[in-house]
Amino acid sequence: MGSVYALAVNGSDNGIASASTLIASGGPEAIVNLWDSRSGDPVTKFVGHSGNIRSILVSDDGEWVLSGSSDSSIKLWSVTSSRLYHTFDMHDDSVWSLFSQDPSLKVFYSSDRSGVVMKTDLRGCVEKHLDFDEGVSVMVCNEHEGVSKVISAGSNLWTATSNSRIHRWRNVNTGIYSLGNGVGEVPIEESAETNEKKEDETAKQNDSQDTDNEKKKEDGEKDEEIKVPDNSIKTSFIQVSGGPSLQFAAAAEAHRTAREISPGGKELDVVVQPVSENPIETLRGHVGLIKHRLLNDKRRVLTLDTAGDVKLWDLVRGVVLQSFDRTLGLDLDTLADQLNPLAFVSNWCQVSVRTGELYVSLEESTCFDAEVYSDDLIIDHTGSEDGSAVRQDMTDIPEDHRVNYGKWVITNLLHNLQQRLLQDEIKPSPNGSATSSTSEPKPSAPIAGSKGTNGYSSSPYDIVHKVEEPVETTTKETTNNVNTSNSQSNSSGGGMFGRFKGFGKSKKDKTPAASTNNTTTPAATTPQEPPTPKAVEYNSLNDLIKDLKKKASSPNHTGSLFNPPSSTDCPFVAFPEHTKIMISEQLPNSGDTMDLYRGTVGTVGTDETRLREVVPGWMGKVLLENELPVKEPPxxxxxxxxxxxxxxxxxxxxxxxxxxxxxxxxxxxxxxxxxxxxxxxxxxxxxxxxxxxxxxxxxxxxxxxxxxxxxxxxxxxxxxxxxxxxxxxxxxxxx
The missing domain is CATH 3.10.20.90 (Phosphatidylinositol 3-kinase Catalytic Subunit; Chain A, domain 1)
Known part of the structure; x- marks a missing residue:
């Protein structure tokens, strides 16, 4: 048995749960499995669906099983005879939910992916010994989006969808059609109070309808318009075998009459519409994100929430850049195509909205893979949340300076912690005075491609000549300044919920070849560089600090205790203080992770003691040493x-x-x-x-x-x- 998507048990006797004897389960194998709850042994299995089993019901006595499937059918199974008893085809889409308060399942509710909610009543078929094809099935409502759960409670019906709202609908009374000879409009289930005030019912329904319409307008929703052609009639009944039914409709006689008087006796179209078009009450929940698109610049993210709002986020700053008018009916993918720049930036983070929040995960192996030129970091949006322009001035940074996204976001997310460490750690000098570690650090390593200023490489390009077909017996590569950028710089990792996975140790790759002379002769050789010393690896930030203090105590040591990234490498960008931060570690021999720390941007400074122990060493090197893991550049x-x-x-x-x-x-x-x-x-x-x-x-x-x-x-x-x-x-x- 594989994954289980649906689970049910038969009812208890007198409220004693231990009386349940049968467990039914279903999943992607399209098989309903039955188990003995007392022994755990399999009882039987039902095969007949062609899609995932999404919902299951079991009668109280354990004699009947009802299953809903993504093949759009509902099937009734007999446990005693171990066979399929009947198939219901009222739905045209995947059946997501089943519900029944009838001990024998003679009355049940069902909902599907398209939003249709049906009520099916088989009591008349059982009492009159009729085929179940004669059962009554009526469309109660239509949510117009998948209904994941439907529940009946007296005269009310409750539905839940993927958005954050729960809707209450009027239930319908199907008994007069199933057990009697009812005809006409489908009656609404009435409470005791309503029966006492029959004369006010019409006014109440009209008032309620007006209130519903006002609520929907407040929510930015539009009433679903059902356009009925002039040559058609309406019904809310559907045959349990599929297709509209006029058996109980008041318009059935009118239909026959119209057919007789219409030219050529032409059949009129039948339009199925729900009994209720609008809910009578809406319970509003927390608005959460349900979909996202990361743009090509790997900095901006489009999100769609449960209220239908589309927003554009800046991962570097953790803020909303722009909100789009929901009334425009913008499609997220279409909007992403319009906003996507013609650019390529390496993946440096993983973005998800599974928790309802914008969740950004950074991992040591990939978070430093993305760089961007400083002149591409300027973002000028006038549609920010506070109505002001969002602009980052990078004019003081050299033209060809590249900024590393991963280092930027880590430095700014943990800025308060970094400042506490820089203020607390004072290195005693040999003459007894104290040297502060908070002096302005030097810029990071030279940036390839800058023209002979500030110690940068004088070559205007970083291009390696390679001989495709050797001219001589042995030919080696030559370079025109193979100085791949060591530029360290800003990077933002999703200011909403930054997640770091610290694994203690980092993989070290070979250091890129250093620059050689500017010869372009194909047969020239490149001098061999001495092997790069293996970098020291630290399990935690605390281990790194201890080692730095040890080195600083040496009489030959000069300079500051720490060498953090400069303001050129990592210009300060203030994340919102409520931005959540979680540091986790992958468990050995397992794909699971263990949370080591949960906090916010505003609390990392006060949580210094804890963070010294849980911040991984590779992250500490970024904060205090301006050092990144070495990787072969692409x-x-x-x-x-x-x-x-x-x-x-x-x-x-x-x-x-x-x-x-x-x-x-x-x-x-x-x-x-x-x-x-x-x-x-x-x-x-x-x-x-x-x-x-x-x-x-x-x-x-x-x-x-x-x-x-x-x-x-x-x-x-x-x-x-x-x-x-x-x-x-x-x-x-x-x-």
Missing amino acids: KVGFVVQPEDESKSPSVTAANIRLTAYHMLRARKVLLYVVERLSADPTMSETIQTHKGQQPEEWLELYCQGHKIPPKMTVATIRTRVWRSGGDVVLKYRIV
């Missing part, structure tokens, strides 16, 4: 060709292909083209003509016929423009 292979070889020369030999860090921008490829053209004597006049101009002012880059913007990365070109295997083919044009 690269993209490509070739650069002239668009028209008769007008422009080739910039590489036929057997040369290029590789670059996937965040390399197209502008750097243009710089590479300029350098190669400058070395060609036939292009001296062209180079002199455009001297002093930026490459993008006189060169254009194309891929698959699409003009490539200078700021587009080669990763975006591969995934959004090239979109096929092999090396990306880029073509340049002189304009």
Whole structure:
């Protein structure tokens, strides 16, 4: 037996639960399994459904079993004869819920994925010994979205759907049709008070209807309009074998008369509509998120909640950027397609809304995989929750500086903890004075691609030449500054519910090769770098701090105790203080996790003692040492060709292909083209003509016929423009 989707037991005697003897279960195997509750032994199984079993009922005496399935049918099984007794086909969609207060299941309610709620009455068939096809089935209401649970309570019917509301509907009295000779409109179940005031019933129903309409307008809902053609009649009855029924409808005689007088005796259309179009009461619950779409920039998330509202969130700041008018009827996927930028950013977090909140999970193995250029971090929205513009000014950061999302979000989520640590830890100097650890840290490692300032690499591009087909017996790679960015920077991990999974130890990959000379000779060799010392791994933040203090006590140690990320690497972004944070750890030999800490952005500072023990060492290195786990950077292979070889020369030999860090921008490829053209004597006049101009002012880059913007990365070109295997083919044009 696999997964169990539905479970039921037969009723108890005199309220004694131990009297239940039969357990029925069902699941994706489309089989109803029966078990003896006293011994746990299987009794029998019923096979007949063709879809998942979603709901089961068992009669009090254990003689009958009713099952609802995603194949849209309801089946009645006889336990005594171990066979299918009858199949009901009132529904056109997957049956999600069954309910009955009748000990023998002669009256039961059912609901389906489309929102239809049916009441079926078989009492007349049993008493009159009729076939169950003669039973009465009426559509009580229609929620127009899947009804996961339906319950009857006296004259009321309660329904629950995927939104946060519970609706109360008027129940219907089917007894006069099943047990008598009723005809006409379906009567509403009446309470004792209503029977005493028959004369006010019409007025009450009208008032209630007006109130319902007002409530629906307040909720932003619209009355469901049922358009009935002129040549049709309405009914709320459905045959238990499927299809509309006119057996009990008052319009049945009118239908026969109309058929006789209509031209050619043409049959009129029959429209099935529910007895009640609107609920008489709505219980409003907490609004929760039910759907989301993470945009291509891996920073913004669209969410849909149970109230039907669509919002755009910024994971870096943990706030709502924009709310969309629900009356526009916006589809989440369509809106995401409209807002999605033509960009590619590596996955650095996992986003879900299973808890009803925007839940963002960060893991050591992936949370540092995404980088973005600082000039792409500016977000300017005028539709924020408080009505003000949301703008982050990154103008003081170098043009080619890249920001790491994972480091940014960790640093800002735990900012209060970091500041407490920086303020508390004072390193005694050899002369007896104290050196504060809160001095402004130095910027992180040089950023590849910056032009000879602030110690950055002087090469305008990070491109590796690779020989596709060796010219000589042995040929090795050469590089034009293979300095893949070590830039450390801002990253936000879902300001609503940040979740970190600390596993204590991190995997260490080989360090990327360092830059070599700028030779472009295919047969040149790259000097071997000495092996990188293995990084020390720490189980917790406390272990890291102890080791740093030990090193600081050495007479040869200079500088501050800590070296946290600089304000350039991680500009401060204040998350809302109520943003939840959970730190968990994966249990060994198990896929489960154990929660180590639950708090908020506002409490991490006061929870310093606890967090010293539970914050994993790799996260501590980010906060206090500005150090990330080392991983081999992803690269993209490509070739650069002239668009028209008769007008422009080739910039590489036929057997040369290029590789670059996937965040390399197209502008750097243009710089590479300029350098190669400058070395060609036939292009001296062209180079002199455009001297002093930026490459993008006189060169254009194309891929698959699409003009490539200078700021587009080669990763975006591969995934959004090239979109096929092999090396990306880029073509340049002189304009």
